[in-house]
């Protein structure tokens with residue numbers, strides 16, 4: 001009796017690739033004499049192209065091809081795909097690959113061989129001998145950076161590849177994975193490193209095998225690299241904190257508070273821009289400090305507006321146009337400026353000019369007045385911009 005491997009192919013608008021990828025995956029059987037390959041295509045309900053019709057046609061002709069429709073998100077596609085396989089196909093090994101043909105499908109043979117050697121988890125990797133990453137420079141930097149960050153903070157150090165889906169594992173391992181903790185329902189690719197982490201906690205015996213990742217020829221990538229970077233960083237910090245015994249669900253909190261976190265990052269960058277131009281105007285152009293501050297503050301406001309408009313609140317549909325938003329944003333910032341002046345004035349009246357002695361230095365009270373303005377001004381700016389400047393309107 002042959003053994004059975006189910007291969008989940010998650011799809012989201014993959015009409016140009018899914019037929020050829022499915023056939024190439026099934027073809028790998030010629031290098032796997034003891035195995036029968038089954039394919040489960042897990043198509044996102046948001047797919048608006050012909051992926052579904054194409055796979056259903058294939059499934060009619062070939063009982064090895066199965067099709068399910070799944071809720072949005074890569075994690076949902078993968079997990080629901082494996083659950084379907086366990087329920088209906090009773091596989092000896094669960095495997096998964098990208099459906100777009102970017103990953104050369106012969107990796108499947110190596111993944112299964114590793115499971116046959118006695119490992120419970122085989123990981124396709126661009127970072128072991130024979131592996132190749134033929135993506136653009138930005139993506140290469142991301143792959144490497146994510147790998148390094150995960151290895152340092154989440155561990156283990158000896159897994160080099162964390163951000164692709166090509167893997168195989170035993171049903172026993174899959175059943176031991178804590179799905180309550182794994183963020184598989186989140187609409188992000190974080191499932192890729194998070195699944196590894198949870199698999200290791202579930203006792204996986206793992207090994208990496210080489211994989212060639214080509215550039216995409218057809219269709220488009222759904223990988224939002226900037227968001228993915230944010231998730232990899234916050235997830236790894238979450239794991240790290242957990243290890244220190246600090247269980248504050250950092251990943252979930254920062255995801256829920258994502259807009260606020262982005263807004264704060266913009267504010268931080270804006271403060272640096274403000275300070276940089278303040279110094280340039282004074283030292284380079286000989287402006288008086290007050291004049292320099294006026295110009296540098298407006299440059300910082302423009303900087304923050306652009307970042308907030310095209311990043312923080314990018315998905316907000318507003319009734320106002322960009323110029324109107326810029327006008328409102330300036331007014332809100334002016335409000336913030338007034339608030340900070342009042343706070344400094346108020347604190348100065350109460351506490352006056354003084355020093356405290358900290359770390360062997362005299363530190364003037366006015367430094368604390370400056371920093372005391374940041375939380376209330378942040379709150380003001382965020383609240384007003386959230387509810388007014390970038391007010392979301394559905395119609």
Ligand SMILES: Nc1nc2c(ncn2[C@@H]2O[C@H](COP(=O)(O)OP(=O)(O)O)[C@@H](O)[C@H]2O)c(=O)[nH]1
Nearest residue numbers: 010011012044073074077098099100221222223
């Ligand atoms: N079901 C499902 N599949 C997805 C989703 N996002 C991406 N995929 C599939 O996952 C695979 C990898 O995604 P891709 O966009 O190619 O990311 P990249 O290879 O990292 O650029 C492809 O087969 C996609 O069709 C999703 O939200 N739901």
Ligand SMILES: [Mg+2]
Nearest residue numbers: 098100102216
């Ligand atoms: Mg891809």
